Amino acid sequence: MLIALYARNSIDESVSPIEVQLTKCEAWAHKHGYKIIGKFLDETIIDQPVFERPGLSRLIDAVIDNNVFHIVMEHASVISENQLFLDAFYTKMDYLDITLETLKTHSFTPLTSIIGADNKRKLKLRRYADRKRASIISDAMKGKLPGGQIFGYDVGQSGIRKPNLIEAETVRWIFNEYREKQSIKRICNDLNNHNIPAPKGEGWSISTILGAKTRQTGLLRQSLYNGIFTFNKMAYKTNPKTGKRFSVVRPEKEWDHVPIPELALVDREIFEDVQNIINNVKYSRTRYLKSLPEERVMLVKEGAKTARGKRKKYIVGSNLFCGKCHEPLKTTRAGKYSCENKSCKNVQIFRDQIVVQVLKQLSIFTVEDLQAGIEELLSTEKSLSKERKLLKANLSENMSDIRNTEAHTEHRALQKEYNLSKVRLTEVDIAINNLALHDYEHKKLHKLHHKFIEIVQIYMTEPDNIELADRISACLERVEVIKNINKYDLQLTISISGILNRFLAPEN
Ligand SMILES: [Zn+2]
Numbered sequence: 001m002l003i004a005l006y007a008r009n010s011i012d013e014s015v016s017p018i019e020v021q022l023t024k025c026e027a028w029a030h031k032h033g034y035k036i037i038g039k040f041l042d043e044t045i046i047d048q049p050v051f052e053r054p055g056l057s058r059l060i061d062a063v064i065d066n067n068v069f070h071i072v073m074e075h076a077s078v079i080s081e082n083q084l085f086l087d088a089f090y091t092k093m094d095y096l097d098i099t100l101e102t103l104k105t106h107s108f109t110p111l112t113s114i115i116g117a118d119n120k121r122k123l124k125l126r127r128y129a130d131r132k133r134a135s136i137i138s139d140a141m142k143g144k145l146p147g148g149q150i151f152g153y154d155v156g157q158s159g160i161r162k163p164n165l166i167e168a169e170t171v172r173w174i175f176n177e178y179r180e181k182q183s184i185k186r187i188c189n190d191l192n193n194h195n196i197p198a199p200k201g202e203g204w205s206i207s208t209i210l211g212a213k214t215r216q217t218g219l220l221r222q223s224l225y226n227g228i229f230t231f232n233k234m235a236y237k238t239n240p241k242t243g244k245r246f247s248v249v250r251p252e253k254e255w256d257h258v259p260i261p262e263l264a265l266v267d268r269e270i271f272e273d274v275q276n277i278i279n280n281v282k283y284s285r286t287r288y289l290k291s292l293p294e295e296r297v298m299l300v301k302e303g304a305k306t307a308r309g310k311r312k313k314y315i316v317g318s319n320l321f322c323g324k325c326h327e328p329l330k331t332t333r334a335g336k337y338s339c340e341n342k343s344c345k346n347v348q349i350f351r352d353q354i355v356v357q358v359l360k361q362l363s364i365f366t367v368e369d370l371q372a373g374i375e376e377l378l379s380t381e382k383s384l385s386k387e388r389k390l391l392k393a394n395l396s397e398n399m400s401d402i403r404n405t406e407a408h409t410e411h412r413a414l415q416k417e418y419n420l421s422k423v424r425l426t427e428v429d430i431a432i433n434n435l436a437l438h439d440y441e442h443k444k445l446h447k448l449h450h451k452f453i454e455i456v457q458i459y460m461t462e463p464d465n466i467e468l469a470d471r472i473s474a475c476l477e478r479v480e481v482i483k484n485i486n487k488y489d490l491q492l493t494i495s496i497s498g499i500l501n502r503f504l505a506p507e508n
Pocket residue numbers: 322323324325326327339340341344345346
């Protein structure tokens with residue numbers, strides 16, 4: 001296996017000095033028969049933001065260029081002492097299909113998940129030889145996004161985007177208002193009456209906020225507010241008859257998405273609610289098609305056809321993975337899957353048979369299993385809440401320092417510190433929210449478990465029930481399959497937050 005080593009000097013006592021880290025990692029690689037293709041170092045002790053470190057930044061480039069799929073380091077805190085930065089890093093590496101290995105724990109998995117399961121499925125890097133695309137992805141990973149100004153962010157030195165706190169507040173305010181069913185017209189009036197600066201400086205309008213559905217423009221659809229950068233939406237073509245260039249919207253499944261969790265501005269739940277509201281807004285389809293150039297109409301109609309065909313819902317699909325090489329399983333024909341890896345023998349896997357077996361396994365998921373999972377989430381929440389409290393205290397102290405300081409340079413440093421804490425607070429809030437523990441109490445444990453098992457059993461008798469399929473699939477993070485001669489070996493990863501989300505709140 002080709003691997004890269006990463007080492008960094010750290011104030012954490014469980015981390016050795018950088019030379020020792022390297023020696024240990026080399027010995028480890030030798031012992032396991034790994035071939036080291038590069039060593040990436042960050043020697044400064046100062047804890048720079050993860051994606052601004054030169055060593056790590058070179059590592060990301062090397063990974064994208066050289067097809068390294070594995071990184072070895074002494075200890076996870078070599079990446080960061082901070083769990084949330086660690087998770088942001090993990091999310092990005094996961095997207096690049098890179099696995100991490102530490103000498104102490106051998107394999108590394110994050111405690112929390114910043115990106116929701118639905119988005120995780122969307123976020124899989126499609127590899128193809130395209131230099132320009134690779135360099136956009138590599139830059140985006142480090143917070144350098146192509147394109148112009150995006151409302152809610154500033155572009156700092158070195159081109160890295162940072163949340164702009166004042167604009168971020170405006171973004172959150174708009175999302176909240178819209179979610180509370182305030183009309184867009186009213187929202188625009190409020191913003192204009194209070195002289196809140198608009199993205200293009202021309203005042204707020206319905207199109208600024210709502211934009212267009214096909215191209216997913218408009219502030220309310222900006223996926224970056226949810227920590228995901230989307231690009232490659234448009235393709236540029238030449239009409240062979242007229243020689244005129246025109247742009248078409250690519251099918252949504254060809255768009256590129258890069259996870260940038262540290263740039264999320266809006267609570268995930270709020271973001272998702274708003275997307276649901278927007279997508280249910282009725283509009284006059286005929287009038288809309290009439291307003292489009294001819295070349296685009298076909299594309300829009302095609303898009304609608306695939307959307308209609310997709311209405312059936314299964315509990316497994318994009319959460320299916322090959323148990324041998326851990327690649328996603330791809331549909332080959334309707335209801336039939338094969339490993340994405342061409343040399344792999346894990347082929348001809350039938351969805352219906354998998355579904356039966358998954359349901360059987362889910363029906364023996366015990367209340368103790370559930371309890372253990374919830375306890376893990378609770379301990380994560382505890383440490384996040386502790387950090388939240390500290391941040392809040394720091395912020396108010398920091399604010400009073402800012403008020404009492406006259407000196408310009410000192411003022412700027414304080415302001416910077418304040419901004420960083422504020423961003424961090426948002427991240428912590430988002431992470432806490434994603435745990436989905438808000439309505440959980442211990443006395444609900446048995447009822448929750450009972451409800452889950454009950455729905456699994458009902459679904460066994462009603463396999464066409466889309467709503468039940470949807471709820472169950474939200475709880476299945478990953479299903480690894482190995483096909484043996486006459487049976488399947490399955491390994492399920494159950495999302496406890498998924499269960500809390502979909503079975504705790506009364507539905508219907
Ligand atoms: Zn395989």
